[in-house]
Amino acid sequence: MTVRTRFAPSPTGYLHVGGARTALFNWLFARKHGGVFVLRVEDTDEARNTDEARQAIFDGMNWLGLDWDEGPGTGGDYGPYYQSERKPVYDEWFKKLLDSGRVYEDGGAWRFRFERKPVTMQDLVCGEVTIDYRDESNTPDMVVKRSDGSYVFHFVNVVDDLEMEITHVIRGEDHLMNTPKHLQLIEAFGGKAPQYAHIPLILNPDGSKMSKRDAGAAVGDYPKQGFLSAAVVNFISLLGWNPKTEREIFTLAELAECFSLGNINRAPARFDLEKCKWVNQQHLLGVSVADFAAAAQPFVVAAGLPIAENYLEVIAAVKDKVRLFGDVPAAVDFMLQDDFSFDEDALAKARGNASAGSLLAALAVRFSGLSEWSGDAAKAALNETALAAGAKPGQLMFPLRVALSGRAHGPDLGDILSILGRERCVTRLRALAGQL
């Protein structure tokens, strides 16, 4: 029997990390077992569906690299994959319920009559869970068909899982209490229930439920901030699941290899954006300068910075120092244009060195006299300047860095000197020397 999993989002908002992780786990499980991953759009609530939300799902899935074997745009033998197009199928299954007397009319809607007994499920994550349906107050008969003739989630979800021969349902823990309802429906249909795995929810750093407005919640925001999809996938995979090794950095393919439902935790995890950024930096380390430069360019342009001829050189100088592509503009602005700001603390620290002004002025003179310009030549000039003044080269480096970049941190000084070129260096040295 081939494994068939599905991700069944409803297009009522943006794809959020919780949904993305659910999709990811279903995808990983299918890939791990050479199975089929189905994307099914649960758009039965016409009032709340939007085209933007539908597109956000596709965009998010594509960006994450979670391709679906069956679903919108791909096709498959179990379609259509939009529930809004499956009314005839539901009518057919509803008739089974009608014929067997398991539904009754209530105010124009149809309710499914639960069997009043304890219902036990075997969850792959939560283990054995029993809900007692003899307590009617806690488990009222559920509406399966609205008075307007449309069907509700529980009904279509179960019918489609049966119709599409889904073998494993991996979904958020918010569905745990729904499962006995689904099991009762499946039993009434005489169908074979899929195996269920309810994964813990993702919470905000403060422990509150992560909703769509919270920071880090919308998958669509990650590319905007300059995250690598591989890093986001890597990070969210580790929320509530672990590979049982101390390794933390994985590619999607590597995750698919070692993924196992048995290694999923039961407790909800909080979302730590800082660690997500660290994971991103780890993935960034493996990206080539050319690819990095191409990916960072939109951010640089959006910040209003010019793409200079030596753009690649500029990127190479900062590539291993940033965590996000979104951090690039602020890290390279002083190398791409002459308009940059001075950090007050850095300036204050430079002023703390009484001889900084004269040293910088002397260095400007020496730079001007250099027959050839290069980062090494400039550094040699720096050493000579310092020695001539009876100072240590190190004393000159900080003021020089501030003069050239306006800040205390940045790329290697040799890189900066080389990238800026003689004229700019001299100009900036004189400018700061005059202020100290």
Place this chain on the structure above:
RNA sequence: GACCCGUUCGUCUAUCGGUUAGGACUCCAGGUUUUCAUCCUGGCAAGAAGGGUUCGACUCCCUUACGGGUCGCCA
């Protein structure tokens, strides 16, 4: 309120009865780097509480507390 799931450093987690409770992020301190960053080393920091069971419990059981989830003609 009822029902369900859960509870190891601030955060993500390892531990399938016997460990100095390990790793990672963050933070701090050293070292390397003539500078910045990377990097290396070290440090801070945890079994919610109380009862059992057991020679022995973070691990099993119960109670309490706390957190999350669910109780729709939403999904």
